[in-house]
Every structure is written in structure tokens, then in C-alpha cells.
Amino acid sequence: MESMPRQRRQKEQTATRRATINDVAQLAGVSKGAASRALSPDGGRIGRETIARVRAAAEELGYVPNIRARSLSAARAYAIGWVMRRDPDVLTEDPFFPSFLAGVEAAISVRNYTLVLSIVTDELEEPTYRRLASEGRVDGFLLSDVRTRESRFALLADLQVPAVALGAPGPSCPIPAVGIDDRKGAELATEHLLASGRQRIAHVTGAPGYIHTHNRQLGWRAALRKAGKSYCAEGIADFTPEGGAKATRALLDSPEPPDAIFYDNDLMAIAGMAAAMSRGLRVPRDLAVVGFDNIPMAAHVAPPLSSVATDTRDWGKLAALTLLDAIDGRGTQGQVMLQSGLVVRRSSHAVPKHANGQGGVSNQ
């Protein structure tokens, strides 16, 4: 017999080799092509009886199409990519993660897509996008943490891979976007603080340079402006508990300290409350606090934290669906904004008139 390189390998695996479409075709007594058509969902020109026979054969053999072969043939990866840039020093727990991913998974798994996730440092971000795209690992990207000066749009255009932005980057964004309405959420929070009688509402921001940070800032300002307030102290932070605590201390040290603070996320808000309370301030009496994200922890700190809430799972699902559409060439060019609501808890309760804290006049 002639030498048989491949055969050797097959021989070894024979006992457990996975069935290919060839095996199915053989068992069904049809050609490979016919089997392929019979198995394809859109059932092209193929006899009903043949379809039944082939499917029965496939069932019997436990046939599962090999995605690698299909990928090569179809020039598709059947996968989407998500590259997250994270400073290794600031790998804070991200409330965004699990539920957003669950939503993504729900959307893509029914289409037999998978998610390729990488967490990278600054300098590896662009190379990672390039690698994933040029190797043909993914058919599109989810773009999180969109920056105000965003270099990835050009990169993606260069790579010729569709993408969906996770956020609300505004009209200049060249790709579809699905995001929560950060501006509206921030406005909601600020208006609530105003309604609860607060006079000096400060803001502690997330990391600068991000669209969502920017939009939350806009929302806070807009609400203050509408209410005719001129006080607008702001602390620049970075979404981390430590950053939130620092910014809070700085605000409280200022000559005209706030009587309320809106934080760009819950992690900072919780740390901020702790910082304020450890100085003897009472929350909400002396300082009202509202966060963003409504993480599960928010309801279980003391005092329970008010927060802007969004359905993160829906967000993930919608973003993934939009990306799949883009991959299929069904370009929904628009931007979708998910609404967010405010969950009011004790941290921002109104102070009874007879007991408003420092600087109050009042006697009931």
C-alpha cells in the first residue's frame, strides 16, 4: 500500500471520529452536495423525501457541521470580537460585565455565533484589533468605552470590519451605536436631587475622555442650568472607588462644599459616601448621594444608594443583534438609545424642612 500520512491519523481516531457530511451522505445514499442542501436551513432545490432521509442519517450519526470548514468556505468566522482596553492597575470590578455578556450571548448563540473576548493594555489594543480582523478570527466588533477622540473608527474602516459602538457617540459616529441615554440619566439624577431640596449639587466624573463620561457631565449641567443654579463644583475621577473617594474629599474640602453629589458610577458613590461619613457627615442629611449603574450592592450599603438604572442585559442583546445585522450587510446606520430610570433609595432622601443640615436656618 502507498504511504498514508493523513490516513494514519484518521485510523487512530476512527473509533471516535466525528461524522462529516460525507458520512451522512453515504449513509443516506446521496451525494455530498445533496446532503449539504438537505441540511441547509433554507432547503434549496431538493426533494422532500431526500431531506428527510438525509436529516435522519445526520441525526443517527450525531452529525454536527464543522465550523472550521464552514468558516473557510464561507469566508466567515461566525464570531464577533470584543476588545476591552483596561489599565492593569485599575482592573476594578465592572458591573457592566456579566449581565451585558449574558445579553450578548442570548443574541448570538441562536445564530450560532460566538464571542471572542480580549482584555488588553493600552499598547496592545490596536494590534489586537488588527490581529483578530486580519487573521479572520471575527466578523465584527463590539466597541466599548468609546472615546471623545476615537481612533478606532479609522482603524476599523482600514480593517474593513463592521462594528457597533456601545454608547451614544453622537451624530458624527460613522458606525451604528447602541447605548444608554447617559445624558438623560444624569439629568434625572440631578433633577431628583434638586427636587429633594439640595442647593449645591456637585458632580464626580468617571475617567475623562470617554463619551459616556462626557454625556453624564452634560446631563448634570443641563439640569442645573434649567433650574437656574450656578453652583457647579466638579471632581474629575476615574470610575474607581479610590478615585471617587479622593474626589469627594477634595469637594468637601472646598470653601463652598456641596450638599449633594452625583457620581458617574456606583463604585465611586459608595466610596464617596464612606469618605464623607468618615468625616462625620451624615448621608443623606448633610450630603445626598446618587450613583449610576444600580449595581446589586447599591441596595445593600448603608445608607442604601440611589442610582440610575439600565437594563444592561437588553443593551447587550440589542447591541449584538445590531452587529449581526451589520455583518449581514443589513446596515442599521442609526443610533439607538436605551432609556434609563432612577432608583431612589435613602442616600438621597429629602431632608425634612425642620432639619436641613449645615447652613440651614429653620426651626419647624
Added chain:
Amino acid sequence: MESMPRQRRQKEQTATRRATINDVAQLAGVSKGAASRALSPDGGRIGRETIARVRAAAEELGYVPNIRARSLSAARAYAIGWVMRRDPDVLTEDPFFPSFLAGVEAAISVRNYTLVLSIVTDELEEPTYRRLASEGRVDGFLLSDVRTRESRFALLADLQVPAVALGAPGPSCPIPAVGIDDRKGAELATEHLLASGRQRIAHVTGAPGYIHTHNRQLGWRAALRKAGKSYCAEGIADFTPEGGAKATRALLDSPEPPDAIFYDNDLMAIAGMAAAMSRGLRVPRDLAVVGFDNIPMAAHVAPPLSSVATDTRDWGKLAALTLLDAIDGRGTQGQVMLQSGLVVRRSSHAVPKHANGQGGVSNQ
């Protein structure tokens, strides 16, 4: 001209078509096979000069090997899978996530592997493993949240895919494991509470049925036993803030309430502290608290939370490397245990002898 289906597509893409190994070979004036060899890292039997010429051509064309074709040919996915089962209602922020993933990425990216991540519900767990394996999407799995009665070992054996367990499942585990020493960590925490003068050290567990929950329980018990303590009140919880708060209230309501609580994670510990304090208890004076994970938030709550710390990033890196070894047939069958340390903060500070809380005598 005849109809040209494939050609048409190629024509359209011609302007931007990615270079294949054929293009490189042509430009270098060699055969496809020679080009392949010249490009392969282990440079087989091939002339030095040819190598140089081919590599230059590849460089010039910006050639990147197509992973899909390589996958088909090599019968490898060049990807590892991680299937996380998560109850959609308890999608709590997972401190484990980002830094662990960063470690995984660091290990696999240099080998040109990617991570396929899915978050699934109970009933989709097994089908997801099956799909990923039988479609040939991944070459191996990372197995997190190992259960005391673990059905996935059999599943993986059936699927014939290597895997690495994330944890310390004990000697009966049929696959290699990389985990932190939960038992030791829990012991450390408990011993510290004993050393700080606590008499009644309770435990609030994570979700039952998991190896790490079990091991932390063992560690807590062992420390108590060694110290000759008989008090061992325990609340069964689930790793969520809400569960931690409930268990805490139950413990405090018991006829003999604890003067210290060790929690299986920080989320529960933080919520537990809040629950205790909202009842007027002072931490650490009336109740000392230690958590597990040392999340960034731990240092920024009031009072700052003592916690068992591990290098999650290293963990991810080591686990991924172990999996890659297993995929390559280099079976490191053993189990690796990463050490963890205790970070002591105010929540567990010793109570000055003259001022021990309830039941204490104390003045000053």
C-alpha cells in the same frame, strides 16, 4: 464570458483582498509549499536565502496567515472556551472577571490563541459545551465554579476535550487544576479574628455546592477547632450582597450572636457590615468583619474591610498556560494551589481590652 460566481466576489474585493500565502510565494518566486516552510517558525528544511526572500515578500504584502484555513488544516481551533453558568437573576458584579481575564489573555495571546466566552443559564450549560466542542470551536475549556458534585468531568471526557479546573477540587479530580488555596485563606482570616480577641466567630458562606465554598468552610472550621472554640454559627448565603445581608441579620437575631463574621466574599461582607451597622452595631467594636477577594472597593467602604487577597491575574495566566499544555498533550496532571494573603483593615481591628463592646464593662 461564462458566469463567474467566485470570480465576481474576488473581483470586487480585488482592491483590498488580503494577501494569501500564494501571493507571497508568487512574489518571492517560489512554490506555495516552500513559502509555507519559510514562514513556519521552526524553519524546516529550507534554504536561508529562500527564507529571507519569502519573509521579505510576506512583509511587503502585509501577509497574515488566515487562521480559518490553518484551523481546518491543523484540525485545531486555536481558541479556548470558557462557559460560565450564571443565574440571570443573580448576575452580581464578579470581581474575579476582569483581572482573571487579563491574565488569561496575557498567556494565550502570545501563542496566538483566543478566548471564546459564553455566559449561560443552567439549562444551556451542557449544550453549550457540546456545541463548542463538537463544532470544533475550541481546543479546550477553562472550568470555573467547580461543583462538589461535578457532572462536567464526565461531559468533557465524553467530548474528548482537555480542560483545566479553576479551583482546588481535591485528589479525585480527573483533570489538572489551578486554584487558590481557599481553605488556607479562610483559616488565615479566622485565625486573625481569633488573634484579635474575638470569641464567637461566625461564617457566612457562598452558594452551597461549590468546591470553593466548601473549602472556605473547612478552613474556618479548622481554625476554630485548632483554637478549641465550640461556637460555630453559620449562615448559608450565595455570594450576593442581598444574601450576605440576610444571613447577617439571621445571625445577629440568634440567641447567641457572633462578635465576628467571616464572609466568603467581599460583596457579602460589605452588605453584612451595612446590615449590622444599621442595627446600631459598631464595626469593628461590636462586630469584626473579614471578607474574601479583596476587591478594590474593600479599601473604600466605612470601615475599610479586611479581606483575603489573591493575585487573580496570575491565577488566570497560570490556568491558561496549564490548559495550553494540556492541549499540546503535555499533561501536567497535578493541581496547583496559589497562596493567598490577608489584608488587614479596620473592620477587624482588635478591640482595646478596656473597651470591648456589648457585654463589656468599659468606660472611656
Added chain:
DNA sequence: TTGTATGCGTTATCAT
């Protein structure tokens, strides 16, 4: 409707 043949891009084997 069905079978045949070809291409996807790579690696590996064989013959030169």
C-alpha cells in the same frame, strides 16, 4: 432534483 467538480488557504507529504 441530483451528482460532480471546484474553491476556500493552509499544512504536510511525496517526489524531484
Added chain:
DNA sequence: ATGATAACGCATACAA
């Protein structure tokens, strides 16, 4: 050392 060619498994254009 190099070139030619088969093979990976699937989808599809084309002929029958």
C-alpha cells in the same frame, strides 16, 4: 532544498 499535490470539511456553480 524545493516544487507539486493531496487533504482538511463544507458550500456551491454547473452539468446532467
